[in-house]
Amino acid sequence: MSHKPNLHLRDRARKAIKDEPMRKAVQKAVDRLSGNREKAQTELPNWDDWREQGKRIRKHTVDHLDYYLGQLSESVRNKGGHIHFAQTAEEARRVIIDICKKNNGKLVAKSKSMVTEEIHLNPALEKEGMEVIETDLAEYILQLAGETPSHIIVPAIHKNRYQIAELFSKVAGKTIEPDTPALTAFARQTLRQKFMQADIGITGCNFAIADTGAISLVTNEGNARLTASLPKVLISVMGMERVLPTFDDLEVILSLLPRHATGQKLTSYISVVNAPRKVNEKDGAEEFHLVIVDNGRSRLLADEEFRQALHCTRCGACFNVCPVYRQIGGHAYGSVYGGPIGAVITPFLEDDFDFWGELSYATTLCAACSSVCSVKIPLHDLLIKIRRKRIELGFTHPLERVGFNMWRRFFKFPGRYKFAMKMASIGQIPLVKDGYIRSGPPPLSGWTDSRYLPAAAKKTFREIWQEKYE
Structure with a gap:
């Protein structure tokens, strides 16, 4: 296509x-x-x-x-x-x-x-x-x-x-x-x-x-x-x-x-x-x-989760409210069909979730697209499912897989979770200024290049709770 x-x-x-x-x-x-x-x-x-x-x-x-x-x-x-x-x-x-x-x-x-x-x-x-x-x-x-x-x-x-x-x-x-x-x-x-x-x-x-x-x-x-x-x-x-x-x-x-x-x-x-x-x-x-x-x-039709994307009337309302489309226009999507609906259907039409599945990340998942769809297609839900499908197919960056594997290992057990939070609180100190991390090394820079990241609190909610009520 x-x-x-x-x-x-x-x-x-x-x-x-x-x-x-x-x-x-x-x-x-x-x-x-x-x-x-x-x-x-x-x-x-x-x-x-x-x-x-x-x-x-x-x-x-x-x-x-x-x-x-x-x-x-x-x-x-x-x-x-x-x-x-x-x-x-x-x-x-x-x-x-x-x-x-x-x-x-x-x-x-x-x-x-x-x-x-x-x-x-x-x-x-x-x-x-x-x-x-x-x-x-x-x-x-x-x-x-x-x-x-x-x-x-x-x-x-x-x-x-x-x-x-x-x-x-x-x-x-x-x-x-x-x-x-x-x-x-x-x-x-x-x-x-x-x-x-x-x-x-x-x-x-x-x-x-x-x-x-x-x-x-x-x-x-x-x-x-x-x-x-x-x-x-x-x-x-x-x-x-x-x-x-x-x-x-x-x-x-x-x-x-x-x-x-x-x-x-x-x-x-x-x-x-x-x-x-x-x-x-x-x-x-x-x-x-x-x-x-x-x-x-036919690939969309055969998938019961995504079949509803074929209900689309091509009204374009999802384009008009999408905060991402409003900033980058249609050509940045690279597909004939841009906007939220394009991000959903293109991977199926192209039969390529590796390359075209990335369009599902061109969204804030704010659900504005779903709220204005003329036939109530839950586009934000489908965008999340596209992301999930890419992960299930193994189309994610190796560093991302390593990062989430580490996250799973630490957050699965309370002791490891507490230790990780403590280390993060200490490790952020050189980057914090006035309560915010204003710039950071990759991959953190992907966030801080365009916005500030609130610093982690010195004490966790659990610690404050224990001090006050236990």
């Missing part, structure tokens, strides 16, 4: 911390999004009941995923569409490339899709000689910058308007002013022609409806609707968990998703694609393909 970064997580985080424009842009944006979500929460009666219902719907669907995927496949085929199951990213790319070649595709218009980012579709299409244009404004900005999304809802959250204007000016060959009307006018003028000329349209899929075979697309710009309507061939790419039983279930999820994502009651455009257009219909693709991607999701 993701290409492994050259830098360690700790080094990527240090680099991000020094990127002041990025940090300001991210913090400003997530503050606004979180504030909008809190306001929307007060406007919807029985907010927690809605979340509970969303949780029930997603749990039921994922627990019976084989049935609903079968029903979805049958529904799409009955309406004249084509279904493709891809077990890996490579297989998904191959399927999509073959469809494009079969239809002599030269220009591909894409709407926002995290799954296509996950399978690295754009470079594969370009390698085959096709022109690929991202039609979502944020994705278009990142395409020009040669970057990946840093947020699942607001992909270019780390960019400010001056950086965007600089990118657009290079493409335009003239100065584009760094204000919203000028920037959107340029993007609109540039992208509109691409919609008209595209041979192939590629979209993601917010949720597919099993009993009708319909595909729902949720956007604020209308680009997904144009991508699905104008080209002759439409390819929708979805993770295999992105399915719901009925439209009644979609109503509940769409009452939660935009409110948690951007604080809107509804997004500006909710489009529903019902396979190829019929003879008497004026618009829509003549040929429709739905590519359903596994790419590691």
Whole structure:
């Protein structure tokens, strides 16, 4: 899925911390999004009941995923569409490339899709000689910058308007002013022609409806609707968990998703694609393909502890409240999926708990992510379980194993515990100043580089208790 970064997580985080424009842009944006979500929460009666219902719907669907995927496949085929199951990213790319070649595709218009980012579709299409244009404004900005999304809802959250204007000016060959009307006018003028000329349209899929075979697309710009309507061939790419039983279930999820994502009651455009257009219909693709991607999701599905991560609606609320994401942005995670949810699912999607399991340490375990999840996924619990799984698999530093083995040996027996506490109290004396350890040697420096460590008390609680009451 993701290409492994050259830098360690700790080094990527240090680099991000020094990127002041990025940090300001991210913090400003997530503050606004979180504030909008809190306001929307007060406007919807029985907010927690809605979340509970969303949780029930997603749990039921994922627990019976084989049935609903079968029903979805049958529904799409009955309406004249084509279904493709891809077990890996490579297989998904191959399927999509073959469809494009079969239809002599030269220009591909894409709407926002995290799954296509996950399978690295754009470079594969370009390698085959096709022109690929991202039609979502944020994705278009990142395409020009040669970057990946840093947020699942607001992909270019780390960019400010001056950086965007600089990118657009290079493409335009003239100065584009760094204000919203000028920037959107340029993007609109540039992208509109691409919609008209595209041979192939590629979209993601917010949720597919099993009993009708319909595909729902949720956007604020209308680009997904144009991508699905104008080209002759439409390819929708979805993770295999992105399915719901009925439209009644979609109503509940769409009452939660935009409110948690951007604080809107509804997004500006909710489009529903019902396979190829019929003879008497004026618009829509003549040929429709739905590519359903596994790419590691079966590993999550098979693990009863972590299966609930597949309930995710991709609202991005956990990003917006995470104190770690707020400081380092999305790129520091190194994965297509950052934030708390990315730290949970990436090790499974990549089947690599050694490297990607370290993302579980990019969290304070404050549980803010769990408290705002639209379908009540206990993300902080899952992050702790990822850490435990890494330890069980032996993916910890040798010094850490030695340290905790010593801790176990000393703290298992009261006498050894008392002796260890006494030695620590004496050993800290050279490092203590005004009641705090302000700097220390490794590994203590990992803490004291950014905060003070309270010094151990001269007397333990047990000693004080004995003096006073015994």
